Amino acid sequence: MPMRRMTVIHRRPRGGMVLAAGVVLCVHFSAHAPETVRMTAPENPAQEASPVDQGVKLVALTFDDGPHPKSLERTLALLQRHDVAATFFLVGAMAERYPEAVRTIVGDYRFRVANHTYSHANLAEADETTIRDELHRSDQVLSRLAGPGYIRFLRPPGGRVSHRAERLAAQARLQLCMWTVQVNDFLRPPARVIAERILRGCTGPREIVLLHSGVLETLEALEQVIPVLRERGYRFTTVERIMDEPDPRS
């Protein structure tokens, strides 16, 4: 599977911690051309502007950790009510414990699940055997529940990754998926603060927002920000779309 690397400079969400610049995203280029998004039918298709030029902005909400069945129900209900897509980076051991929660997520076409290691391991410090085991066991659990060949992305817990982990992930046919907007919701700031950080962070044509499962303040914040982001021209999508259709200006 051909892979190419691009460097993404992470912006600093106000009020949030400083993110390391130059975190690497591995972008997979599929054999087929990405879907073209049209806001309106072009008068002359040959002169059709790119989706970005037409003002189509994409944002992917991503939820790390879990599944936590209790809060998941509320999370999915909120996303469904707003017709919003999302990607859930699940911990393999938790998915094993709550298989119905995983089935519920993948049962809705708007949602995807992805690998967040088996035991929420620190991949930057783990040895080769541990990394292989963490990736493989989680992949096995999730693939059994979601279907073979389903799991495409890996988000290393805490964004911590080493060259060794990157190499082993590529061997396991997993693409690293980081983020562009971080709001530190796991520290449980008030919903108002989480909402402000999301809105301040989402300024570009392609944004991936890092959120965490089980944080009720995050759900409150999303109730506020989803309509605002739509007003600002964003479409909600899964990370697949953003990785396959990167900002042509970057």
Ligand SMILES: [Zn+2]
């Ligand atoms: Zn995590």
